[in-house]
Amino acid sequence: MPLSEYEQRVLDELERDLGTDPKLKSALAHSHRSATRLLAAGLGVVAGLGVVLAGVMYQNLVVGIAGFALMTASALWAIAGGHAQQAKPSGENKGAGGKQRHQGFMNRLEERFEKRREQGDL
Numbered sequence: 576m577p578l579s580e581y582e583q584r585v586l587d588e589l590e591r592d593l594g595t596d597p598k599l600k601s602a603l604a605h606s607h608r609s610a611t612r613l614l615a616a617g618l619g620v621v622a623g624l625g626v627v628l629a630g631v632m633y634q635n636l637v638v639g640i641a642g643f644a645l646m647t648a649s650a651l652w653a654i655a656g657g658h659a660q661q662a663k664p665s666g667e668n669k670g671a672g673g674k675q676r677h678q679g680f681m682n683r684l685e686e687r688f689e690k691r692r693e694q695g696d697l
Contacts, residue, residue, distance in 0.1 A: 612652075612653060615649075616650065616652050616653030617649075619645060619649025620646050623642045623644075623647075623648075624642065626638060626645060
């Protein structure tokens with residue numbers, strides 16, 4: 576069933592808007608996890624498990640903890656997948672006077688809460 580003229584115009588406008596959204600581009604660019612990264616992380620988890628088992632076999636607590644740390648670091652590395660290195664769009668880092676703008680976690684939560692309350696989502 577073909578789209579009406581209005582529906583086609585709205586669809587074209589949505590496509591145009593999606594192409595200019597820097598947050599969407601950034602999210603899509605960093606959402607891909609390569610098979611090599613996942614394989615390396617899997618091997619790290621398996622190696623960490625081996626170190627944990629060696630620590631248990633030789634009753635060495637330090638070796639067991641090191642193995643657990645290796646497993647955890649490998650899993651987090653696979654999950655992060657480059658999100659920690661995500662660049663902010665231009666203009667977002669600058670505040671008044673060119674100083675770097677820093678906004679705390681709690682401030683962002685408060686802003687989101689206020690937006691939801693204003694929209695009636697709460």
